[in-house]
Amino acid sequence: MTRTSQLWLAAPSRFAQFSRTRARLATAVLALLLIACLTSLAAPAPPAAGTGTESPADDQRDIILYETIVDAMRHGAAYYPTAAEELRTGNYPLRPFITMRMPALAMVQAHVPHAAVLALLYTLVLAVALAWHARFRDALSGWPSQAVAMTLLAGGLMAFVQADLWAFHELWAGLFIALSLALRRPGRWIEAAAAGLLAALIRETAVLYLAVMALAAWRDGDRRETLGWGVVVAILAVALIAHAFAVARVVSPLDPASPGWSGMLGIGFFVNAISVATALSLAPAWLAALVAGLSLFGWAAWRDPLALRMLFTLAAYAAMLALAARSDTFYWVLLIAPAFLVGLVFVPDGLRDLLASALDRRRVRVQRIEQ
Numbered sequence: 001m002t003r004t005s006q007l008w009l010a011a012p013s014r015f016a017q018f019s020r021t022r023a024r025l026a027t028a029v030l031a032l033l034l035i036a037c038l039t040s041l042a043a044p045a046p047p048a049a050g051t052g053t054e055s056p057a058d059d060q061r062d063i064i065l066y067e068t069i070v071d072a073m074r075h076g077a078a079y080y081p082t083a084a085e086e087l088r089t090g091n092y093p094l095r096p097f098i099t100m101r102m103p104a105l106a107m108v109q110a111h112v113p114h115a116a117v118l119a120l121l122y123t124l125v126l127a128v129a130l131a132w133h134a135r136f137r138d139a140l141s142g143w144p145s146q147a148v149a150m151t152l153l154a155g156g157l158m159a160f161v162q163a164d165l166w167a168f169h170e171l172w173a174g175l176f177i178a179l180s181l182a183l184r185r186p187g188r189w190i191e192a193a194a195a196g197l198l199a200a201l202i203r204e205t206a207v208l209y210l211a212v213m214a215l216a217a218w219r220d221g222d223r224r225e226t227l228g229w230g231v232v233v234a235i236l237a238v239a240l241i242a243h244a245f246a247v248a249r250v251v252s253p254l255d256p257a258s259p260g261w262s263g264m265l266g267i268g269f270f271v272n273a274i275s276v277a278t279a280l281s282l283a284p285a286w287l288a289a290l291v292a293g294l295s296l297f298g299w300a301a302w303r304d305p306l307a308l309r310m311l312f313t314l315a316a317y318a319a320m321l322a323l324a325a326r327s328d329t330f331y332w333v334l335l336i337a338p339a340f341l342v343g344l345v346f347v348p349d350g351l352r353d354l355l356a357s358a359l360d361r362r363r364v365r366v367q368r369i370e371q
Helices: 020-041 061-074 079-089 104-110 114-139 143-156 169-183 190-202 204-220 223-248 267-277 285-301 305-323 327-335 340-359
Strands: none
Touching: 020 267, 020 285, 020 340, 061 079, 061 104, 079 104, 079 223, 104 190, 114 143, 114 169, 143 340, 169 190, 169 204, 169 305, 169 327, 190 204, 190 223, 204 223, 204 305, 204 327, 267 285, 267 305, 267 327, 285 305, 285 340, 305 327, 305 340
């Protein structure tokens, strides 16, 4: 079944040409997704800030840690000895080596004035907004829907414009991932790969995004792009090996080790984390859960290669948070937060087309006429 009129999309949604059977199966999957998101009501929540029994310094101890390291480097200290000492002082784990951040972001921040760091942050936010606005002009049919999309993007960028988070690695990495996704177009991937590499050099957990993009390029049959993303992963691997050797020189066997990454907190924890990181924090918990599920559905509805890459990226990080994250590592969700809510702009067309296909009772009759 095909419909030619769209509500907000410039072209029919992915579900417009679904058969009745496929549409009903997709409707069932959507219902299961919404139910899974509602498990957030019983799932662990990220640690609350400002409970009244803790000081602001306790609430933002990770941020203060990174700020202290950068400040010491501005006064001539070397990164690795300084980072190791500050981690010990704060009773943070130092083993394995990935518990210590790679030095790229701190080195840049230490060699420019603080005002320039904030200028760089806000310039990156603006670049993300402009890049996604360019994609909205192609995907959406008019200025009202484009305005809604930009509002949703702003809702995902709430945490990223907070000046006191400038030292947080996930903040920068998440912006570069969002920029990479918006820049990638069929036949144009070099800029996207470069932004993805920057994200991974800031926070190595962005390797999951690199893997998704490499697999998507391979699925599309683009050998050059697949090779390009493979090269990016290889560069990151070299950087991580060098980082591991550098960390080994300043860490002793007596330093504490990480408790591991096998939280198994479930999909509900992912929903709670994305709610805290975006404008969903302003909504009641049950509504935020349903909206989060609908946003994922919206990305599935947009019939564009970018939408599938975004959906697979969101699914990959949702799985990582559900299976591996601990309650105190909820900030991993910042890697995908910027454009998460934009999926809602595709929901009206997608939901209308899906339900129309699922409820379609027409029968196609084929008649053979011989002359």
